[in-house]
Amino acid sequence: MLANHLPPARYLLADKAYDADHWRAWLIRRKIQPVIPNKANRKHPYAFNRNRYRGRNVIERMFGRLKDFRRVATRYDKNADNFMAALCLAALVCYWI
Template sequence: MLADKVYDADRTRELIQEQGATPNIPPKGNRRWKPCFSKRLYRERNLIERFFSKLKHFRRIATRYNKLAANFLAMVMVQLASMRLWLRAYEPTA
């Protein structure tokens, strides 16, 4: 489970472990005992957050104007937007 420093509390960590996951939360600066933390995993979390931020630029996904099932195919729109972002990342620059 990846989370921000805000969620660095003993009871939050215990709850995550009770549910069978391993918490990867950066410790706050005022903690005496610093639990294990993987910076590599935390960087991957940042990539995911930036991806969803880019998805929000597509207005139809962010605001969901088409609320009827016939008009709004959520997964198709997300897939199309994802492909567009992926293609934009790999298109050659002149």
């Protein structure tokens, strides 16, 4: 499973697409608190921290701003170091200047 390689974390913020019992159980086994809203068709809804989930919007907007740079969005640079440099420049332009 790809998720086995996740770094240690206390919370996982995800959207409704990740609302599955097996995924929630896996997170809890790893002592990660899931912050995932319930799907509309869930019969037994789980409680989740709405205030913490609102922080996910900030992350989504940050990725949206970085994707405004075509070089970052289409990953022109195949070398990881060059891509990271382009990403840093885009972040610098978006958030510092």
